Amino acid sequence: MDRLKALGRLLPRVAAAVAAGAMLGFAFQPHDLPWLTIVAVPLFLAALHGISMKAGFLVGAGFGITYYAVLVPWLSVIGGDAAIALAVLEGLFYAVFGLFATQVLKLRLWPLWIPCLWVATEFATASVPFGGFPWGRLAWAFSDGSLGKLAAYVGIPGLSFVVAFVGVLVYAVLRRGTALRMRAVALVAGLAIVFGSALIHLSLAGDGKSVTTAMVQGNVPGKGLEFLGRARTVTRNHLQATLDLQKEIQAGTVKKPDLVIWPENSTDIDPYKDDETRADIEEAVKAVDVPILVGAVTEGPGPNERQTAGIVWDPATGPGQRYAKRHPVPFGEYIPFRNQLLPYIHRLEMIGAQTVPGVGPGVMPIRGVTYGDVICFELAYDNVIQDVVKGGAQVLIVQTNNATYGGTGQPEQQFAITRMRAIETGRTILIASTSGISGVIRPDGSVEHKSAQFTRDVYVANVPLKDGHTLATTLGGWPQWVLTALGLLGLVVAMVERRRTRGDKTPPPPATGSTKEREKVPA
Structure with a gap:
């Protein structure tokens, strides 16, 4: 009976956490309601306040699973079970957050410890398992918000801290029992952060040099998984779009680019080994007479293996520089524990080679300009972006293929992430997609061009080059490591305090022996 009563008292908190998770999911594209973050975070913390660690785990799970169910429903294109599995997996990270946050909220400096613990949770989701899934970071919601400008100074992890901190400040103002002085400080600090960020101006200028590039979106013959198996059609679509671009160049309606960018999977047939595919690429390259960065799937390095790559194809020397995607998608581009899972999950055979x-x-x-090539989902991984910027990239390129997820909201989410990367790095980002969204994003995150989905689109842009660094790219991974370490330290302090408090409440052991024997024991 007591357990049923306890469960009855807990259910309203779980319901509040579920509502908070749903609101946080709606903060992101395609819904684009970032202000919901400062409602969802306080509501989640209110649900966690004053409950046991076990209850905190359950409340956190309700929040996290709902959050990811609302955030990534597009995964149901692959299968409803895949979407559910991902939501449960990622939700468990927030269950662990809830487990420990119940104790951290008891600390005197909880308004600082909680945002650090949130960053630690995001760091965990972005790291494990199988390389992590950094899609649910608070920072991604602010590509259009004034808070997003702070990414140029504190990076993506630092921005997530700021967003969580603002939510914590809102909770501090509303929390029952908060001293009036504390409420006043929290209110002033929150307003200062929000309105102060609106005063930030991010420069659009480069270092006095520019480059002209063309992004080619040739389109695909179908949506969802329908485009699979039509690789030659996709390549010829991009060939034809490039030939039409050359006609416009000859007519003088567009400027001749220095580089043409084809998207990821513009050819799924290895151009090194297939003569027909190679001929299509070479026809396009010779027509425009400038290098084309081709998105290709190549065979090898081992048997039944492949790589997703960007290949620089020069009109004079042919294929040259090559970048292979560093973060392939688990269960999308490769199968962890392949030999163990394939006999039981036959649908995984659709993935093909590893x-x-x-x-x-x-x-x-390429011809005096240093580009930083990033392929599709891996733009969400901090180390990929940091490495190309540290390597001297003056402009960034994202080659992507969102055809599987067209019309589901995923392309809009990825486009928002790309805008945040432009702010963080202070560099122009050029996006080429097979079916959309392609475009050009300026160094302040504003959009110069954004294509529609499932249509052919060719856009020529003259964009600035930049060699310098923002404070965020100078700091690199340090904000994330420091904030994560502080979050873990807060967790340790909370657990030590919990153990000390429980020790103080433990009654002394009962006395034994006679009164005379007890009197012999020294004080």
């Missing part, structure tokens, strides 16, 4: 990650960043010097 994608092998590349080694080294996509730093590509």
Whole structure:
């Protein structure tokens, strides 16, 4: 009976956490309601306040699973079970957050410890398992918000800290029992952060040099998984779009680019081994008479293995520099525990050969300009971006293929992440997608061009080059490591305090022996 009563008291908190998780999911694209973050975070913390660690785990799980169910429903294109499995897996990280946050909230400096613990949780989701899934970071919601500008100074982890901190400040103002002085300080600090960020101006200027590039979106013959198996059509779509671009160049309606960018999977047939695919690429390259960065799937390095790569194809020397994707998608491009799972999950056979990650960043010097090539989902990984910027990239390129997820909201989420990367690095980002969204993002995160989905789109842009660094790229991974360490330290302090408090409440052991014997024991 007592357990049923306890469960009855807990259910409203779980319901509040579920509501908070749903609101946080709606903060992101395609819904784009970032202000919901400062509602969802306080509501989640209110649900965790004053409950046991076990209850905190359950409340955190309700929050996290709902959050990811709302954030990534597009994974149901692969299968409803895949979407559920991902939501449960990622939700468990927030269950652990809830487990420990119940104790951290008791500390005197909880308004600082909690945002650090949130960053530690995001760091964990971005790292494990199988390389992590950094799609649910608070920072990604602010590509259009004034808070997003702070990414140029504190990076993506630092921005997530700021967003969580603002949510914590809102909770401090509303929390029952908070001293009036504390509420006043929290209110002033929150307003200062929000309105102060609105005063930040990010420069659009480069270092006085520029480059002209063309992004080619040739489109695909179908949506979802329908485009699979139509590789030649996709390549010829990009060939034809490039030939039409050359006609416009000859007519003088567009400027001749220095580089043409084809998207990821613009050819799924290895151009090194297939004569027809090679001929299509060479026809396009000779027509425009400038290098084309081709997104290709190549065979090897081992049997039944492949790589997703960007290959610089020069009109004079042919294929040259090559960057292989470093973060292939588990269960999308390769199968962990392949030999063990394939006999039981036959649907995984659709993935085909195992994608092998590349080694080294996509730093590509092409005709006097250094590009940083990033392929699709891996733009969400901090180390990929940091490596190309440290390697001297003056402009960033994202080659992507979102055809599987067209019309589901995933392309909009990825585009928002790309905008945040432009702010963080202070560099222009050029996006080429097979079916959308392609475009050009300026160094302040504003959009110069954004294509529609499932249509052909060719855009020529003259963009600035930049050699300098923002404070965020100078600091690199330090904000994340420091904030994560502080979050873990807060956790340790909370657990030590919990143990000390429980020790103080433990009654002394009962006395034994006679009164005379007890009197012999020294005080």
